[in-house]
Amino acid sequence: MADQYARGRDGDGSRLPVLRWDETAEGPRLVLLDQTRLPGEETEAVCADVPAVVAAIRSLAVRGAPLLGITGAYGVALAAVRGDDVESAAVVLAGARPTAVNLGYGARLALAAYRAEAVHGAERAASAALAAARELHRGDAEASDRMAAHGLALLDELLPGDGYRVLTHCNTGALVSGGEGTAFAVALAAHRAGRLRRLWVDETRPLLQGARLTAWEAARSGMPYTLLTDNAAGSLFAAGEVDAVLIGADRIAADGAVANKVGSYPLAVLARYHHVPFIVVAPTTTVDPDTPDGAAIEVERRDADEVTRGTGGGRPVAPEGTEAYNPAFDVTPPELVTAIVTERGALSPVTGGGMAGLWDGTGPLGAG
Ligand code: MRU
Numbered sequence: 001m002a003d004q005y006a007r008g009r010d011g012d013g014s015r016l017p018v019l020r021w022d023e024t025a026e027g028p029r030l031v032l033l034d035q036t037r038l039p040g041e042e043t044e045a046v047c048a049d050v051p052a053v054v055a056a057i058r059s060l061a062v063r064g065a066p067l068l069g070i071t072g073a074y075g076v077a078l079a080a081v082r083g084d085d086v087e088s089a090a091v092v093l094a095g096a097r098p099t100a101v102n103l104g105y106g107a108r109l110a111l112a113a114y115r116a117e118a119v120h121g122a123e124r125a126a127s128a129a130l131a132a133a134r135e136l137h138r139g140d141a142e143a144s145d146r147m148a149a150h151g152l153a154l155l156d157e158l159l160p161g162d163g164y165r166v167l168t169h170c171n172t173g174a175l176v177s178g179g180e181g182t183a184f185a186v187a188l189a190a191h192r193a194g195r196l197r198r199l200w201v202d203e204t205r206p207l208l209q210g211a212r213l214t215a216w217e218a219a220r221s222g223m224p225y226t227l228l229t230d231n232a233a234g235s236l237f238a239a240g241e242v243d244a245v246l247i248g249a250d251r252i253a254a255d256g257a258v259a260n261k262v263g264s265y266p267l268a269v270l271a272r273y274h275h276v277p278f279i280v281v282a283p284t285t286t287v288d289p290d291t292p293d294g295a296a297i298e299v300e301r302r303d304a305d306e307v308t309r310g311t312g313g314g315r316p317v318a319p320e321g322t323e324a325y326n327p328a329f330d331v332t333p334p335e336l337v338t339a340i341v342t343e344r345g346a347l348s349p350v351t352g353g354g355m356a357g358l359w360d361g362t363g364p365l366g367a368g
Contacts, residue, residue: 016042018175019067019137021074021130028081030074034061035175036311039216050079050089057096057103060207064176065250065286066140069102073133076110080126086114098298099259099329100250101288106136136285137178143283143343144179151186151281152193154339154346155244158277164243166190167200167233170261171213172248172281183246183281184217186341191223199225200242202233204261206306206326230263237274245271249282249340256334256350257294258282262327268336277338284342287358294331302326 022029030053034045045061047053053075056062062071072093079089090111094104113132117125155164166187173184180188190196199218204210211227218225228236236242245267251259258264258280271278291297304324309316318324339348340355347354 016044018177019062019070019074021077021134022046028078030071030078032056032062032071033175035063035213036061038175039212047075047078049082050075050084050092053078054092054096057093063209064171064181065100065102065248066144066178066182066283067176068097068100069106069285070133070137070140070178072096072103072106073110073129073136076107076114077126077130077133080110080114080122080129083122083126086111086125086129097300099300100286101291102250102283102285105285106133109133109136140178140283140285142179143285144177144181144185146343147182147281147283147341148180148185148189150343150345151183151246151279151341152189152195154279154341154348155186155190156195158338159243163195163197164190165198165200165241166196167202167236167242167245167267168214169202169210169230169245169247169264169267170204171209171217172246173214173217175213175217176248182248182283183279184214184248186246186279186281187223188221191221196223198241199223200233200236201225201227202230202263202267203227204263205230206310208311209261212311233267234270237270237276240274242271242274242276244276245278247278247280249280249286250329251291251297252280252282252287252340252355253291253293253297254287254289254355255293255352256337256340256347256355257297258332258334258337258340259294259297259299259329260332262330265330265332265336268332271338272336278332278336279339279341280332280337281341284344284358287342287355289356289359294333297329297331299330300328302328 030047032045075093090107094107110129114125114129117128173181307324308318334350
């Protein structure tokens with residue numbers, strides 16, 4: 001369901017799709033909803049070649065782990081259909097941002113499909129790469145629906161009663177997915193089931209994905225939501241106003257350590273102190289068996305400007321020349337994670353053995 005916004009499933013009518021493939025007279029285009037312009041403007045970023053896709057990824061016009069994977073796959077297809085060097089396109093796309101493992105996964109998936117058909121000619125190989133991208137896009141929508149169902153069942157089990165107040169961080173809805181997202185999709189399912197009492201939305205400094213994007217999605221879906229500064233989360237926990245934390249992930253290591261938007265780890269510490277479940281929702285494409293643990297996850301460092309000037313190129317909020325520490329993500333150790341929900345079910349407790357089961361089908365998640 002690439003275009004929840006086009007379909008206006010919960011909201012107020014038609015919206016631009018988050019990502020679409022377009023065949024024009026001038027050639028193929030990857031057309032993205034430019035997330036840097038939300039919530040003020042709904043404009044499209046049109047990518048005619050791989051450098052444009054890479055620029056859109058780096059600027060966060062397109063972002064969020066599952067959507068980055070889908071974009072990586074379409075980016076390889078774009079190179080293939082244009083007749084560009086597909087091998088180097090895959091390398092450049094996979095390296096455009098380092099933390100979300102989905103990006104490399106998507107690029108490699110389309111590349112593998114291309115290579116498998118290359119003996120039959122470039123045109124057939126390009127079609128195979130595009131088909132792989134479309135299948136990843138479709139499959140992500142399906143995974144999203146399943147995560148929502150599994151996550152809702154878990155919340156109901158952990159928090160019996162008349163509903164719950166959920167805190168979330170960053171943006172994990174339809175803007176990052178072929179479907180309705182990861183953690184946000186669970187909150188949305190709870191809302192539809194009449195059990196979401198409130199969605200607490202962290203603003204998510206410095207780029208405000210919570211304020212700009214999650215609040216936008218929550219408003220469109222008619223959810224009861226309240227925006228807070230990241231710094232206010234502690235007092236909200238202390239006041240007993242948070243029943244669960246739901247976040248997404250950019251990479252989950254083999255031991256269950258979770259890289260997600262910076263500010264997730266402090267929430268996990270708060271949640272543990274206040275005996276609140278800390279639940280990670282991500283498709284299995286975000287689990288990376290080749291990354292042994294949290295220490296092995298490369299955390300993207302971004303420009304100081306994002307901290308010293310904020311979004312929108314506004315007036316500086318710090319003296320000119322101020323150095324800024326600006327990691328885009330942090331890593332939460334597995335012992336602080338109550339459960340990892342994937343399309344295959346909920347893993348709890350989070351252990352290396354349980355994680356391995358996600359891959360070989362013999363673990364606690366079963367065959368899904
Ligand atoms: O830097 P971003 O905006 O791409 O970061 C996104 C996140 O951290 C999300 O929480 C994560 O990708 C999970 S999205 C399902």
